[in-house]
Amino acid sequence: MRRRDSRIGGRDRQGREGVLARLRSLFASRSGQHDAPPPRRNRAQFNLRGRLKLVVGTLGLCAVALVGRAVDLQLIDNAFYQKKADARILREIPIPTSRGMITDRNGEPLAVSTPVASLWANPQELSKYPDRLPELAKATDLPLDYLTRYVSQRADKEFMYIPRHRRISPGAARRILALNIPGVFSQREYRRFYPQGEAMAHILGFTNIDDEGQEGVELAFDTWLRGKPGAEKVIRDRRGRIVENVDLVRAAEPGKDLTLSIDRRIQYLTYRELKHALLESGASSASAVVLDINTGEVLAMANLPSFNPNAVESGQRESHRNRAVTDLIEPGSTMKPLTVAAALEAGVVTPNTLIDTNPGWMPNGRYRTTDTSNHGVLTVTGVITKSSNVGVSKIVAKLGDQDFYEFLRRFGYGQSTESGFPGEAAGLFPPPSRWSGTTKQTMSYGYGISVTPLQIAHAYAALANGGKMIEPTFVKGQPQETRQVLDPKIAHEVMKMMQTVTEPGGTAKDAAILGYHVAGKTGTARIASGGGYSRRYAAFFAGVVPVDNPRFSMAVVVMDPDPSRRGYYGGRVAGPVFHNVMEGSLRLMDVPPDDIETWLAAQAKAQAKKGLGMGDSGLGKAKPALHPVPNPQSPVPATPQGGAP
């Protein structure tokens, strides 16, 4: 209104005069009906009341119109402008939330999300202050011309990440924000850290930059781990600062924590020993799996080569594979206990049936099935002890194709273990209809069939568990599906046969553990390549411990060891890994020894040796150490044998 007045005031006088004259003539014509006096003099006779009424009426009408419009806008048709106003000041902003933590079975963190800052800028605003750019360039350590170009290219946008400043430490972000450069902001994001590094890399997998699981457990349990970002309504001012929080639209739901069945210590031990074996044998890759026999839980699973999950981009794609569940290998001689179990179940042999393996080889189609040497006449137990290919070939010959096939199927060969691990392979196990004449014979000692290391450990766990198959799992404390696949009595017989493997005369004395009976089986298989078998080998050891009341089942596979170093036999290459890991695990899990006699004998022997070594000084005192009498009060230092506490 004021503006209009002033505009009228600013017009020339003539214009105003003209308007007045016209008004006057209007009133004049009206009053003229009452025989009015000349216009100039009848000013006093104006009908003042009438005029006032007119003015008031007009203004009143205007006011009513305004009020009416106001009522219309504010009460009746208010939605439109309300929406417009809200769109300008109200914003629904997301509340970021963190991904759940992954812990091992004892609650030790294996994957933790911590907040990091991502710097971003509003180029529209930033480009208005070109004089501040050098400051920003210096603080962010970016070349000035690059940054200038980067900003000007996006000058019409409202959002850009500042290059190379996504997911930086909150402290560094705070320093840059402290410069108060207009249009530069920071947003909170979460980054995943894996404190165990390489040792756990394959099981855990990793997440991408948007915090979505990409591999391993991170992928398999993505929906469980991932949080639901919330939303809140805020009022923002012109510069985008939050003035007031108005309402909570959706509360943020942080991701749920996940407790794995993995034991961090056993996992590390497995990884370390595997790495050691890899370096020592010059192998190209290796995998190992440790299962808890009673629950089916995976206690450890390690692969080499590994990668650093904290810097995934730098690693080789090849090393990301969890070979223990994705890679297929021919199981070689680790198959023999299953073949024998199938024969025992069918009743075609007993543990003491004699098998003639002379002359150490037998025909196998156009080829030969050979043993490392001629073992002569063996019992079925002896076939396992000496790992005779000819022996199992003769045993399996007494079995029907379908019986053999169905038996191995029951032990999970040729089908996924349902562990839920992404990319798990089912294995290759053709049905008898696709077998050729010699297939059964080669399968009996582990060729012509492909399995994963997890499947081997799983099958051995079932043998040790009285023939009960329990689905392997990576999550702690989940009841698993159990199937009885073999008569407990037969399972026990096979265990006793496998026990001879690690005893004197067996193929894996390196895998024997003092104080415990170990049941296992070595394997050495040629690696198939280009339609035949190369001179490259895969060394296996699969075993369970202890034989009475079994606790752990472990499968070790070392691929392509350098024969010139430690040889390529499973017992020599993979056996020590089994020994070292299991010895440590038995101690860590407080498993009581089931073979205390051997331990005592070994101790007596060691004491005797020590006593002899001591010569004159300690010979007489060597014996009491076996039954030490603790005497804490005694000021005399402990005997040189030093066993007493």
Add this chain to the structure above:
Amino acid sequence: MTRFIVAVLVLANIVTAIGVVNARHQHRQLFVQLTKLEHARDELNIDFGRLQLEQATWAEANRIDQIARTRLGMKFPETADIVVIRP
């Protein structure tokens, strides 16, 4: 009588109107408080996570192994060092 009812209704209207304003005000205040507390909780959680991460990093098996062997001179007991006591 009608007047009285109208008066009561008008009064009630005013009272409820003030009540609405008051409730709205309280809601905002409480919401601000809630946001503040949630923020504090998140910060504490984050701190906790960070400390756990730090602890896990310090407790990394490889590191402990190295320190135990080199700095503390520890080793695994050998067969000869272990004494079996019959119960």
